[in-house]
Amino acid sequence: MDDLTHILFRLGEQELPQYQPGIPPLIQSTNFYYDSVEDMSEALANEDEIPFYTRGLNPTTEILQKKLAALERTEDCLAFASGSAAVAAAVLVHLKQGDHIVSVENPYSWSGKLFNNFLNRFGVTVTMVDGRDPQNFEQALRENTKIIFLESPNSWTFELQDIKRVAQIAHKHGLISIIDNSYATPLGTQPANLGIGTMVHSATKYIGGHGDAVAGILCSDRKTIRKIFKSEFMTLGGVISPFNAWLLLRGLRTLPLRLERSSNTTMKVVEYLEQHPKIDRVYYPFSPSHPQHQLAKKQMKYGSGQFTLTLKTDQRTHVEAFCNSLKAFRLACSWGSFESLIFPAITLENSQNYGNSQLPINMVRCYVGLDEPETLIKDLEQGLKNI
Ligand SMILES: Cc1ncc(COP(=O)(O)O)c(C=O)c1O
Incomplete structure (x- = not known):
């Protein structure tokens, strides 16, 4: 050699x-x-x-x-x-x-x-x-x-x-x-x-x-x-x-820590949203309002950080104004990471791959990452004022 x-x-x-x-x-x-x-x-x-x-x-x-x-x-x-x-x-x-x-x-x-x-x-x-x-x-x-x-x-x-x-x-x-x-x-x-x-x-x-x-x-x-x-x-x-x-x-x-943190924060955010007059509905299995809440508690240890909300509006411009005004929640598609994200259903409409989505226009999927709950709630509070 x-x-x-x-x-x-x-x-x-x-x-x-x-x-x-x-x-x-x-x-x-x-x-x-x-x-x-x-x-x-x-x-x-x-x-x-x-x-x-x-x-x-x-x-x-x-x-x-x-x-x-x-x-x-x-x-x-x-x-x-x-x-x-x-x-x-x-x-x-x-x-x-x-x-x-x-x-x-x-x-x-x-x-x-x-x-x-x-x-x-x-x-x-x-x-x-x-x-x-x-x-x-x-x-x-x-x-x-x-x-x-x-x-x-x-x-x-x-x-x-x-x-x-x-x-x-x-x-x-x-x-x-x-x-x-x-x-x-x-x-x-x-x-x-x-x-x-x-x-x-x-x-x-x-x-x-x-x-x-x-x-x-x-x-x-x-x-x-x-x-x-x-x-x-x-x-x-x-x-x-x-x-x-x-x-x-x-x-x-760090999976157990992240899951616990994300789940606990999400519960607080969901509780806040569920009493907000501009929110139509929140879809979150660990919320007592979810129709399958009992099953969720039986099968799942953590609620996790994903949920979907529908805004009380039928106007695209309102949904856009809400989403564009959020600062702590970024507009992006994935979930499960440190970052808090929103994914509005209206973004699917012009896509070649998702254009036939049946989701209502007032629907926004949210993911709660590792931010402080107060930061996220404050962000949503100011965002909802835009509707
Ligand atoms: C529930 C679920 N399953 C599967 C996938 C696909 O995973 P990947 O994007 O890693 O290919 C995703 C991605 O968003 C998902 O949310």
Whole structure:
């Protein structure tokens, strides 16, 4: 080996493992080296257990996957480049042409597009049901149904499904059950304990929690995870980068604190809004006014920071004036991070992808981050004066 190869590619690098860093290492490496053909063959034969190539298994990602599997009370986990990649893999692995899915209505928009615009290209049909009554899932089943898909609470209007009862229906009919557990988080609800087989997350939200990484998580039994690894994970290749896995590990450390803080502040903000004369309605599962409040308390440990309000107006200009005047709440689409955000339904209208939204024009989705409750309430107070 010449000097340059040694200096650029080897020198000093083998000495690092003697230290015990307090933070998990970021192993931003595509490849893993082997000392013999035998070792390399063994790694390749066990690609989901021995790091071989980072599209398969990376040691930093592996730490994250272990933690999420443990939090979700499942045997195993895979981390994806986005929540949508995790949702798609969870669903696709069980499907073939001609199959049928029963999904809760109004899931996250791109899950809805997967069901309504994408899977039909491959001859898969989907029935969407009002998830508030578990019987609706059973009634929609057909001979070719393979999957029941839940998202509790679902997006924008936060209706819940009785997870245990729907899981019982799935078991009774021998069906795969999948839930998008992003809102409740694995600290708030552990659907595996209620009988659900696969949990998916937009880890972009609470799990990351710092607004700096788009990522997805899929937790399930070992057999399902191996099947996904061999097909959707390696073939479609929408895997998380080691750096984003490392950011999520950082985020996880404070997940309980952030969730508690965000939930407590949201309750105060919701209480304030519910008595305000310019507010028509607040949709928040932990508010006693929510029609499924009891179920929410039974299934979820935290109310979390997302809620939706409707303003007492039918005029777009009022909604715009309210939203434009807020300072502590920023206009942006995501949630689950430190920042407080608003997402007015009227912004969907001109979009090619969301233009057919059925949401009323006076609806604004809100997310409460880590700000002081007084700051947020003061901001809303001045904002509502603009209506
Ligand atoms: C409930 C829910 N599920 C899934 C997703 C998709 O996750 P990602 O944006 O990480 O792909 C989102 C994103 O907003 C979401 O809110």
